[in-house]
Amino acid sequence: MISIVICSADQAELSKVSENIRQTVGIPHEIIAIDNRATPRGICEVYNEGAKMARFDLVCFMHEDIEIRTENWGAVVSQIFERDPAIGIVGVAGGGYKSLAPEGWYQLEFHSEERSYQNVLQGYKFNEKEEIHAYHNPRNERLSRVVCVDGLWFCTRRDIALRFPFDSKLLTGFHCYDLDFCLSVFPHYKIMVTYDVLMKHASEGNFNKQWLDQILKLHKKWSYALPQTTSVMRGNEMYDIEKRSFKKVVEQMIRWKYSYWQIQTMLWHSSKTKQMSTRVVFKGFVHLLKLKLHILPFPDEQRT
Structure with a gap:
């Protein structure tokens, strides 16, 4: 059983993704869709509210511009957590190196295939590019251990989400919540990318000055603990x-x-x-x- 938390800003997108979840999740579930249109709040605050509302032991946080292509993905995720109690977060894209220098999870300067682990059909909203299948599995694994995952979709245990709440005081917008959550969890649990769940994400994200402003806040908080790596x-x-x-x-x-x-x-x-x-x-x-x-x-x- 799994609780799925969505911070919603588009009713049409929400209806579409909710139907997609119902058709593909394959296990008992609930969708906790929090309408963030009228008086927008930061995603950290919304996700903390959703985690408290969740009734099931597993919680999935996901964007609403997603179409999951894998049938019975809820069972896939449940089995991952059941097989290894040390796993705390599972995503579909992430990085094996989180730099001390202020950047996101994708470490371009890490000149190794291990900078990226992902299995996502990536669409583009801010650039005129064709959809690509972003598949990077440098170790040819079904699960790869990483430092941080991308926030488009990730699952965790409800007790972890409550123990390590999203930092709504520091991060009041819609950036860096995923990095911050992962850096809180990383010293205590394994963070993994699975290649057994495939989804299409309609947006590549907008990495602009507003994004960097939030990255700088994040790094002021976490610089003492960085860099972190799962690679040798x-x-x-x-x-x-x-x-x-x-x-x-x-x-x-x-x-x-x-x-x-x-x-x-x-x-x-x-x-x-x-x-x-x-x-x-x-x-x-x-x-x-x-x-x-x-x-x-x-x-x-x-x-x-």
């Missing part, structure tokens, strides 16, 4: 990943007109890490200084 790091691999990541973040913040002080503040919060030497953060300061003093050309200028 060899030699200076982690240092090299973070050096590339901090350069990218500094440059993006400059493009999006963050002040010099805001960028310094981001780097200062990152220096609170207990997981690695802060030397890599100092490299970020040096890169910022060189760009500010025009010792280095800004990357966009190199192509002109």
Whole structure:
């Protein structure tokens, strides 16, 4: 049995996904659809309300612009949790490395196939692209262990959702709730991506300045515990990943007109890490200084 929580902003989408769930879930279930149209609240607050309303031991949090293609997926998820009590979260997309540098779950600078584990039919709302089947299974597994999962769809145990509530005070919008929840759960339970559940997601997400504002809040909270990985790091691999990541973040913040002080503040919060030497953060300061003093050309200028 499973409780399915949806933060709804579109009645037509909700009707469609509710029917899709009824046709595919395959086990006793309830749909807890919380209407967030009239007086919109942040998704953390809505999800906490849904977790408290849930009657069943498993809770699934999902977007409403999803079409699940796998028959009897509820039984698939139930069996995953039943087989291993140490599993705390199951998703369909996630990353095996969560950087100290402020970014999402997909770590592009981690030059390894293990940066991404996913099985999703990805549609595009903000870009004119054809739908793709995003399938990355670098270890050829049915379940892969990750640090964080994408919030489009993930399941957990109800007691975990209540023990580690979504941070509605810090995150008042619709970004980073998934990363924050996973970072709370990660030290205590395994977080997994399953390849046995397939769904289509209509939107790729909008990774804009508003998204980065929330990422910066998240990293101020969690920098002491980052980076985290489920992959084996060899030699200076982690240092090299973070050096590339901090350069990218500094440059993006400059493009999006963050002040010099805001960028310094981001780097200062990152220096609170207990997981690695802060030397890599100092490299970020040096890169910022060189760009500010025009010792280095800004990357966009190199192509002109």
